[in-house]
Each structure stands twice: as C-alpha cells, then as structure tokens.
Amino acid sequence: MSNISVSTSNGDSRAVGAKGDTVLSVKDLAVSFPTDDGLVHAVRGVSYELRRGQSLGIVGESGSGKSVTSMAIMGLLPKTAQITGSAKLEGDELLGLGDAELSRIRGKKISMIFQDPLTSLNPVYTVGFQLGEAIRTHYGDLSKQEVRTRCIDLLDSVGIPNPQQRVDAYPHELSGGMRQRVVIAIAMANNPDVIIADEPTTALDVTVQAQVLEALEKAREEVNAALILITHDLGVIAGHTDEVLVMYAGRPVEHGSVDEIFYEPRMPYTLGLIGSLPRMDESRDQRLTPIHGTPPSMLNLPVGCPFRPRCPMHQDICAEVEPGLLPINGSGHVAACHFSDQLEGKAPDEVFAPVATDLSVEAEVEAVEAEAAALHEEEDK
Amino acid sequence: MVVFIIRRTLMMIPVLLGATILCFALVDLSNDPVQDRVFEIEQSTGEPVPQSTIDALESSWYYDRSVPERYWIWLTGLGDTNGDIGLLQGKWGPSIEGSAMDISYEVSTRFWITLRLVLFATLASIGIAILAGVVSAVKQYSRTDYTLTFVGFLFLAMPVFWLGSLFKEGAVQINKVLGSTVFQTYGSGTTGFRGNGWEVFVDSLPFLIVPTLVLMLGGYAAISRYQRASMLEVMNSDYVRLARAKGVRNGTVMRRHALRTALIPVATFAPLALSGAMGGAMVTERIFGWRGLGVYSLDAINAGDTFAVMAYVLISGVVVLVGVLISDILYGVLDPRIRYE
Numbered sequence A: 001m002s003n004i005s006v007s008t009s010n011g012d013s014r015a016v017g018a019k020g021d022t023v024l025s026v027k028d029l030a031v032s033f034p035t036d037d038g039l040v041h042a043v044r045g046v047s048y049e050l051r052r053g054q055s056l057g058i059v060g061e062s063g064s065g066k067s068v069t070s071m072a073i074m075g076l077l078p079k080t081a082q083i084t085g086s087a088k089l090e091g092d093e094l095l096g097l098g099d100a101e102l103s104r105i106r107g108k109k110i111s112m113i114f115q116d117p118l119t120s121l122n123p124v125y126t127v128g129f130q131l132g133e134a135i136r137t138h139y140g141d142l143s144k145q146e147v148r149t150r151c152i153d154l155l156d157s158v159g160i161p162n163p164q165q166r167v168d169a170y171p172h173e174l175s176g177g178m179r180q181r182v183v184i185a186i187a188m189a190n191n192p193d194v195i196i197a198d199e200p201t202t203a204l205d206v207t208v209q210a211q212v213l214e215a216l217e218k219a220r221e222e223v224n225a226a227l228i229l230i231t232h233d234l235g236v237i238a239g240h241t242d243e244v245l246v247m248y249a250g251r252p253v254e255h256g257s258v259d260e261i262f263y264e265p266r267m268p269y270t271l272g273l274i275g276s277l278p279r280m281d282e283s284r285d286q287r288l289t290p291i292h293g294t295p296p297s298m299l300n301l302p303v304g305c306p307f308r309p310r311c312p313m314h315q316d317i318c319a320e321v322e323p324g325l326l327p328i329n330g331s332g333h334v335a336a337c338h339f340s341d342q343l344e345g346k347a348p349d350e351v352f353a354p355v356a357t358d359l360s361v362e363a364e365v366e367a368v369e370a371e372a373a374a375l376h377e378e379e380d381k
Numbered sequence B: 001m002v003v004f005i006i007r008r009t010l011m012m013i014p015v016l017l018g019a020t021i022l023c024f025a026l027v028d029l030s031n032d033p034v035q036d037r038v039f040e041i042e043q044s045t046g047e048p049v050p051q052s053t054i055d056a057l058e059s060s061w062y063y064d065r066s067v068p069e070r071y072w073i074w075l076t077g078l079g080d081t082n083g084d085i086g087l088l089q090g091k092w093g094p095s096i097e098g099s100a101m102d103i104s105y106e107v108s109t110r111f112w113i114t115l116r117l118v119l120f121a122t123l124a125s126i127g128i129a130i131l132a133g134v135v136s137a138v139k140q141y142s143r144t145d146y147t148l149t150f151v152g153f154l155f156l157a158m159p160v161f162w163l164g165s166l167f168k169e170g171a172v173q174i175n176k177v178l179g180s181t182v183f184q185t186y187g188s189g190t191t192g193f194r195g196n197g198w199e200v201f202v203d204s205l206p207f208l209i210v211p212t213l214v215l216m217l218g219g220y221a222a223i224s225r226y227q228r229a230s231m232l233e234v235m236n237s238d239y240v241r242l243a244r245a246k247g248v249r250n251g252t253v254m255r256r257h258a259l260r261t262a263l264i265p266v267a268t269f270a271p272l273a274l275s276g277a278m279g280g281a282m283v284t285e286r287i288f289g290w291r292g293l294g295v296y297s298l299d300a301i302n303a304g305d306t307f308a309v310m311a312y313v314l315i316s317g318v319v320v321l322v323g324v325l326i327s328d329i330l331y332g333v334l335d336p337r338i339r340y341e
Helices: A008-013 A066-074 A099-105 A127-138 A144-157 A176-188 A206-223 A234-240 A258-263 A268-275 A358-380 B002-030 B033-045 B051-060 B067-076 B103-138 B143-157 B160-178 B197-235 B238-245 B250-287 B293-303 B306-334
Strands: A022-035 A038-051 A055-059 A082-089 A110-113 A194-198 A226-230 A243-248 A251-257
Touching: A022 A066, A022 A226, A038 A066, A038 A082, A038 A226, A038 A243, A038 A251, A055 A066, A055 A234, A066 A082, A066 A110, A066 A194, A066 A226, A110 A176, A110 B238, A127 A144, A127 A176, A144 A176, A144 A206, A176 A194, A176 A206, A194 A206, A206 A234, A226 A234, A234 A258, A243 A258, A243 A268, A251 A258, A251 A268, B002 B067, B002 B306, B033 B051, B103 B143, B103 B197, B103 B250, B103 B293, B103 B306, B143 B197, B160 B197, B160 B250, B197 B250, B238 B250, B250 B293, B250 B306, B293 B306
Parallel strands: A055 A226, A055 A243, A110 A194, A194 A226
Antiparallel strands: A022 A038, A022 A082, A243 A251
C-alpha cells in the first residue's frame, strides 16, 4: 500500500488526462472563517479542472485546506464560511446556490465520501433505508420494490456479501470496512459525474483499505465518474490517481501528473513529502528525511512563501514574494517555487538533512546503556 | 418486548417494597399520633386522659405494637387486626382523622385530579421543551436561541411556590381587565359537577390552564436544555453531513436524521419529569386550592397520619416507576442498537 513507485504500465492501462469533457472546473476558490481572533484563511485560491473519467489526488498535511475545498464545492460548509471564486459543474456555477438547487445536484451529479465510516451512517436507520434515501430523494417516482432491488444491486457491486440480508442490517451490525462500502454505494447510487472521496481509507486498517479502494475504483469505472481523492497517504495517491495536486497552507503548491510529482518534484515541500516515506525499492540502511517544523497558522500568514520557515533552500526573495504556480516544462506540470529549476534531479536527502545518522543514534543508545549500567552498580554497592 | 415489560413490572415490586420500608420508618419514627391526640383531649377537657382511652386509641391505630410489626400488618393485614388494614387485601389502614375519613375513598378520588394535572403538565413540558430545544439548536446563537435560553433558565431558577403565586395573581389581574373569569384560579372544577369524560374535561379546562402552566414551566427548562445540547451534537455529526451530501433537503435532514437521533437521550430522561411534577403538584395544588393527592399528603404529613402518608408514597412511587418503565421502553423503540432479550 505504501509502495510509492509508480509502474508505467499502471499509467497506460488507465486513460490519463483528456479522456472526456471538463466536468468540474474550480477557479480561484478561497474560503475564510471568521473567528474571535480574526479571519482564518483556510483556502487561498485553488484552481483545477477535472475531466470525465479522470482521477485527481489532493495531498497535503492536516489543515492544508484539502477537505475545506471539497466541502465548499459541495456547499457543506457552515453558513459563517466566506467563500469566493467559482466552481462550475458542467458549466453551471455551484457556489452561492440555495438549499433547494444544491439538493438537486448533491448526491445526483456530485457525491462525496467522508473519512470516518463508523460515524458516517445514521445508527437508527437500516443500511437499505439510508442507501434508498439517496435514490428516492432524486427519483421520487420509483416504487419501494424498485428502490430495494437497486439497493441490493449497489451493495453487491461494492462487494458486500449477502446483500439481500445486509440491506436490512443496521450500521452497528456491520464492520468498519463494510460501512465504508455502504457509503461508497451511497455515493455511486445515482451515477454521479464527480465523486469526491475525503480520506476514505484513513480510519481503516491496511487490508480493508485495499478492498475499499478497489470498491471505489470499481464504482468509478462503473459509473464513469471523475474522482477526487483527498488523502495524505502518498501510496494511495500513486496507485489510484492520474493527476496530483499538492496543497500547503491553503494553496496548491504543485500540480502535475502522478509520474511528474513522484519522479520530478519541483517544489521542496513535495520533495520532502516523498523523502519522508519509506521505499520498498531502496536499501533499508537509508534514513528517512523529515520536514522539520510545523505548518504556519492560517490566521496571520506572513508575507512571502508560506513554506519558507521549513525550507532548507530558502533565500531572501522567499520572505518577500509568494511564488505563483509557474509552469515547469509546458506539459501542465506547475510548481510554486522561486527555485524550482534547482530541484531538477535532486534526491530528498540532498535537500533535506536527515535528523540523525545511524552512527549518532548508536552513540546515543550506548551512552544511555552505560548510564543505566553505572546506576545498577551504584545500587549494588 | 412483552417479556421485557413483564420482567420490568415484576422488578418494580422489590423497588416499591424498599421505598415503603424506608418511608414507613421515616414517617412512623418522626411523629406519635397517640401522644398528640392525648395532649389534644387533655387541653380540651382539662382532665387527665384515662388509660382505657389511650389503650383504645393505640389498638385502633395499631400503635400497641412495634414499628416492624406495624409495617408487616400494614403490608399484609395478617394477624390480629380490626379488619381495616392490609395493603395486599386492598385495605389502606385507618386514618387518624376517624372513620369519616376513609383513606381508600380519598385516595381514589383525589388520584385522578392529581393525575390530570401531572400528566397534562408533563406531556406539555416535554412537547414544548423538545420544540424549544430544537429551535434553539437549529438557530444557535440567534436572538431566538438567546431568548429561549433566558426563559428556560428563568423558570429553572424560580421555585414552584413563587411561580405559582405569581401566575395566580397574574391570572386574577387578567380576569379583572377582561371582566370575565377566563382563568379559574381556585379549585379543580365546578363542585359536584357530574357528566361524561368530555363534559368533565371541558368543565375543568379553565381550572386546569394556570396550574398546568406553572407545573409545566418548572419541568420544561431542564428538558429543553437537554434537547438543545443533544440536537447540537447530532447536527455536527458525520451522518447529518452525509445526508445533506446525498441531496436530502435541509428541513428533511433536520427532522429525519438530526431530531430522530437527538430524541434518544431526551426520551430516556423526559419521563422522569413525572416524578418532578408529582412533587411540584403538592405545592401547586395548595396554591390553587385543588383537592388533589398532593394536598392530601401534605395534610397527612402535618397530622402524622402514617397510613395516609403511606398511601401517597405508594401511589407516587408507582407513578414514578411507570415513568421509568416508559422511558426504558421508549429507549428500545427509538434506538435499534438497544435490544431487550
């Protein structure tokens, strides 16, 4: 699962890039939340285009604005959120729509899968009711029997055994992986154009993760939807997406195809993320290179590049000008760094210093052991 | 479910027994009606009371035996009795007010008067509290929310006797202004009125409004706060968000997903308001001149009328236990995760 090497055959088997028309186009989306301490700029200008059948991965650490971006598109943010920019689904603006108009789109044209399957289903209704609700809301003229048949089909297609019986089960009677599959079934119930999966596997253990991702992949192929996969698991991104958007401090800092992001990252943050992952194809002796520090507060962002305090390459200009997304080579790969050309062909450990070498760790361990031995001797006396 | 109800009903018996033992000991040890009566007779006649009179009083009230023996005879009626005692035989025991005051008759007529008050007040307070709680939660931090919160805490803070007097005075003033008696503020119905259930209800309605309001507002505050908190918690839950993501309209989400689930904790808590209302009825009945069970028990406690107090304790105990039973059943009905085997 956490094997990040991208096999080229994987990329070929799936249609990369322009397969169909643009379904979702997001432009300059910004979201702020008023708090007692001032405005929190959670998202500061996100733009991307999603084509039919395409799969876009959004990565970034907690608080980088991944989820808020998607929730803003779905209209699920609290009323206090201030949203600007535009999000168009097949040319129709989504932002600023009222409850009635949004309800017609949500679940039918664009649907969402949430992080925690254990709390995503209402404990007092059966799985069938909640799945059927998604269908009945948009197709009120279907008979009870038709809805039930469709529910059973859907449960079957996401890989739930005995769907005829499980359709009448309550959520607490199902395991976490099963529940997440039910949520996926809900998301694909009305053959949507776009499925947004917000960390669909974070709360599940690794074996179940694989099954759930498989179900998600199948769902996407079955309804030929575009997928937005939000995660901080780079392994999941490598295996299941065509394009990757890396977010930091509420902004995209790099955007490109999976291969470009994993093999030619041109933003130090992306490089750092890759360097902090264990790799199966390298020797075990190599230490991981962490990115030091923490993300900045979104309340009072300093001018300049938000990654500057953590960046080993930063120079004077970084404190003054926040770089925009600059094209790298004309293929659509863009990165927000003043010195992206310097990163060409660099490995993570050439830019980021490892915290500790094996030798220093060994020395530390020995020192501690010696101390403990000395203490023992004293006690014996 | 039926088995569960039967089992729970059977379990009420030891609880009730325990309650009666405690109450009996408390009531019996805290006064001595025989001594009180002897003192009264002495005061009125000015002569010492002959031993034969004292013996007669003691034997007619069963005070010629020990407390445990008296409890036993009150409960079972077994042994050497005058044939007027024994709960299990349907006899409530002698009242110290004499044979003119039959406990059984008093209790059975007054029970319905009090139940009318308590039941209306409890149902109304639960209904209004759920409504207010939901509105407060949906419109959190709005002016409506703040107003409802203020009103809730106001009534929570006011003692029933003060609230009762205030409302009674208010109703009297309204009547004066209107020049008619819209609200009856004394008694529970037209004296001696007889008719079928509906006629009695219509007749008693003007008498019912103000006392019910008083009793209701006392219970309303706590439940509405509870409902608000539980609703707020559910509204922020993932499944409410998922329901909206499915395309369900906001109002339907609130009703079908948020309210339905938020009712579970309230439903288990609200029937206990019955017990609060039973206590509040004592005061409310006194203020509004109702001849109900609450007033009767108050008088009995003052007079040290052990067997009358015990009758009240038993009845209010049953009412409270029925409330608990209802809350348990509601819990199972509302929450599929609870199963009664």
